Amino acid sequence: MSNASPDRDGGARERLQRWLPKLVLSPSCVLVLFFVYGFIAWTSYISFSDSGMMPDYTWVGLHQWSRLWTSWTWGIALHNIWVFGLLYIVSCIVLGLILAILLDQRIRAEGVLRTIYLYPMALSFIVTGTAWQWFLNPGLGLEKTMHDLGWQSFSFNWLIDSNMAIYTVVIAAVWQATGFVMAMFLAGLRGIDGEMIKAAQIDGAPAWKIYARIIIPQLRPVFLSAVVVLAHLAIKSFDLIVAMTGGGPGNATAVPATFMYSYAFSRNEMGIAAASAVFMLAVIAALIIPYLYSELREPRS
Amino acid sequence: MSFLHINNVHKRFGETHVLKGVDIAIEQGDFLVLVGPSGCGKSTLLNMIAGLDSISEGELLLDGRCINDVHPSRRDIAMVFQSYALYPSMTVAGNIGFGLEMRKVPRKERREAVDRVAKLLQIENLLDRKPGQLSGGQRQRVAMGRALVRDPQLFLFDEPLSNLDAKLRVDMRSEIKQLHQRLKTTIVYVTHDQVEAMTLATRIAVMRVGELQQLGTPHEVYDDPNNLFVAGFMGSPSMNLVKARIVEHDGVLVAQVATGDTTLALPIVRDREALSDWCGRDVILGLRPEAITDPASANHRDGNIHEAELPVDLIEPTGADLYVVTTLGDASVNARMRPGTPLRPGERTRFAFDVSRMVVFDPESERRIRDEQVVDSALEETA
Numbered sequence: 001m002s003n004a005s006p007d008r009d010g011g012a013r014e015r016l017q018r019w020l021p022k023l024v025l026s027p028s029c030v031l032v033l034f035f036v037y038g039f040i041a042w043t044s045y046i047s048f049s050d051s052g053m054m055p056d057y058t059w060v061g062l063h064q065w066s067r068l069w070t071s072w073t074w075g076i077a078l079h080n081i082w083v084f085g086l087l088y089i090v091s092c093i094v095l096g097l098i099l100a101i102l103l104d105q106r107i108r109a110e111g112v113l114r115t116i117y118l119y120p121m122a123l124s125f126i127v128t129g130t131a132w133q134w135f136l137n138p139g140l141g142l143e144k145t146m147h148d149l150g151w152q153s154f155s156f157n158w159l160i161d162s163n164m165a166i167y168t169v170v171i172a173a174v175w176q177a178t179g180f181v182m183a184m185f186l187a188g189l190r191g192i193d194g195e196m197i198k199a200a201q202i203d204g205a206p207a208w209k210i211y212a213r214i215i216i217p218q219l220r221p222v223f224l225s226a227v228v229v230l231a232h233l234a235i236k237s238f239d240l241i242v243a244m245t246g247g248g249p250g251n252a253t254a255v256p257a258t259f260m261y262s263y264a265f266s267r268n269e270m271g272i273a274a275a276s277a278v279f280m281l282a283v284i285a286a287l288i289i290p291y292l293y294s295e296l297r298e299p300r301s
Numbered sequence: 302m303s304f305l306h307i308n309n310v311h312k313r314f315g316e317t318h319v320l321k322g323v324d325i326a327i328e329q330g331d332f333l334v335l336v337g338p339s340g341c342g343k344s345t346l347l348n349m350i351a352g353l354d355s356i357s358e359g360e361l362l363l364d365g366r367c368i369n370d371v372h373p374s375r376r377d378i379a380m381v382f383q384s385y386a387l388y389p390s391m392t393v394a395g396n397i398g399f400g401l402e403m404r405k406v407p408r409k410e411r412r413e414a415v416d417r418v419a420k421l422l423q424i425e426n427l428l429d430r431k432p433g434q435l436s437g438g439q440r441q442r443v444a445m446g447r448a449l450v451r452d453p454q455l456f457l458f459d460e461p462l463s464n465l466d467a468k469l470r471v472d473m474r475s476e477i478k479q480l481h482q483r484l485k486t487t488i489v490y491v492t493h494d495q496v497e498a499m500t501l502a503t504r505i506a507v508m509r510v511g512e513l514q515q516l517g518t519p520h521e522v523y524d525d526p527n528n529l530f531v532a533g534f535m536g537s538p539s540m541n542l543v544k545a546r547i548v549e550h551d552g553v554l555v556a557q558v559a560t561g562d563t564t565l566a567l568p569i570v571r572d573r574e575a576l577s578d579w580c581g582r583d584v585i586l587g588l589r590p591e592a593i594t595d596p597a598s599a600n601h602r603d604g605n606i607h608e609a610e611l612p613v614d615l616i617e618p619t620g621a622d623l624y625v626v627t628t629l630g631d632a633s634v635n636a637r638m639r640p641g642t643p644l645r646p647g648e649r650t651r652f653a654f655d656v657s658r659m660v661v662f663d664p665e666s667e668r669r670i671r672d673e674q675v676v677d678s679a680l681e682e683t684a
Binding site: 193195196199200203204205209 | 348351352353372373374375378379380382383384386387388389390391399400403404447
């Protein structure tokens with residue numbers, strides 16, 4: 001007996017040690033499973049149901065999906081997200097790369113400048129949207145200031161111009177994300193072997209050619225990361241647009257996320273909203289899953 | 302006028318004085334190796350020759366032309382880097398041809414030049430690959446190809462072999478040497494490996510903390526070192542350094558080493574004139590391991606062999622040689638003997654000292670005590 005008891009004690013402790021991590025992690029696992037994957041499944045189901053204002057579990061097949069794709073507003077939302085996403089991604093990358101290259105010239109106040117460029121990222125989209133709405137509002141911001149300063153003919157009313165409003169959203173979003181993209185490129189630039197640049201100098205390449213031929217081609221992984229991060233931010237973009245334009249004027253700045261929100265909560269068309277939500281999820285998944293797969297697999301090889 | 306003349310060159314980074322007035326001159330076709338421990342300024346000097354670092358003071362002349370302020374690409378130099386610094390996004394052919402492309406050489410001519418160099422370095426089958434697909438040795442060849450293709454006046458090598466494994470390093474070393482002999486190019490080569498320096502160089506510059514310690518042929522630097530640092534740095538196993546006292550004994554100048562119960566008296570044959578002023582003073586003796594052997598292996602021809610019986614502390618067979626460790630004065634001393642010499646630790650055996658190869662240093666200044674004119678016969682290698 002006296003011999004067996006420490007053994008049993010040790011066995012119990014060992015068992016506890018083996019089970020403790022699982023015990024500690026299981027509540028959050030259950031919560032994630034339920035609230036994330038559970039609701040994804042639920043939303044997917046709703047998109048095939050006859051739901052209106054309230055969930056209704058009658059199966060109607062692809063009915064809601066066909067209504068979504070024949071909807072005129074959904075067409076506008078898709079067109080807007082294309083314009084917004086493309087301009088947003090391209091501008092952020094071009095500006096971010098230029099800023100990173102300029103900051104990489106061993107300038108003195110680099111730390112301060114880097115922080116300044118990164119700060120917009122610390123703001124929430126709501127704050128960015130509201131601030132830019134004030135700034136671009138013809139009655140309050142830039143245009144009024146110019147008028148007050150005496151430049152009466154100055155006009156900048158894109159925010160209330162239904163043809164141009166989407167570009168104001170692009171401006172605000174680019175302002176917010178450029179610093180982040182810059183930081184990504186800066187990290188990439190710092191990782192480049194200095195001897196390679198020396199070799200290129202001896203080879204007689206001028207600075208712009210060193211960038212174009214040697215450095216930028218090596219930043220390909222950074223480009224990929226930037227595109228993936230920005231693309232999913234673009235598709236998710238909701239709060240910025242709500243704060244800045246509310247999707248308007250009219251439907252001029254409606255995007256899939258605002259479409260989904262208005263159909264789910266103000267137009268009482270939960271089925272269509274669910275279908276649009278599932279569609280957005282599918283697009284983001286199509287971007288993120290291959291990216292994560294390649295990123296997570298790399299260290300092993 | 303020498304081909305490359307480094308004239309009293311200084312380098313300062315803010316307060317730190319990295320190079321403190323280096324003077325080196327080499328002729329066309331020379332293979333100059335800058336060697337020294339890390340932090341001695343050898344790479345900085347090379348970067349200054351390349352034009353990648355500015356010169357704080359002094360003058361750099363290449364073929365009679367001052368190149369202090371000439372852009373790296375217009376110095377007519379090529380450099381091989383430690384990390385190879387190949388452009389990963391270009392093919393091997395693109396890498397080798399990049400310098401020509403930047404110099405606006407027509408495509409056809411470029412292709413021919415690349416092919417010629419690829420053939421020389423036996424990398425023709427790799428021309429379409431990317432650097433990422435190459436092994437270390439292949440990358441090394443491509444890096445050399447990139448330098449060779451431009452046919453510059455001066456080649457610079459910055460520790461090019463340090464990233465290779467031991468066997469490949471030896472192979473590449475002899476290839477570089479063959480290349481130099483075939484192409485008769487002028488090379489400045491930086492390394493911290495004194496074996497590389499000895500095997501490759503026609504001129505060695507030994508450096509320490511920004512100062513040139515000695516410039517000479519490998520033979521001079523090895524057998525006739527300027528100071529204790531050079532003596533200790535060159536050669537592996539390194540030179541034995543033993544405390545001794547110079548005395549005159551029956552009209553003969555000897556170096557006395559008190560060792561255990563006896564006193565060893567090694568007659569002075571080299572630098573006798575200078576050492577005659579050192580009678581009764583303490584010095585440091587330098588003896589290469591190969592200058593201490595078993596009596597049968599010693600070169601008795603010149604009558605410069607002095608024998609003594611000493612204890613065997615340790616034996617270290619390397620295959621090619623047998624290193625025997627004994628005690629001389631208060632120092633452990635390495636002797637190189639013929640492999641298979643029957644010895645056991647704890648025994649006493651006769652050691653043969655080749656006193657013609659003995660060098661003597663001032664313990665204070667660490668400088669060599671030497672005659673103005675070096676007697677050539679004393680430097681003849683033992684067979």
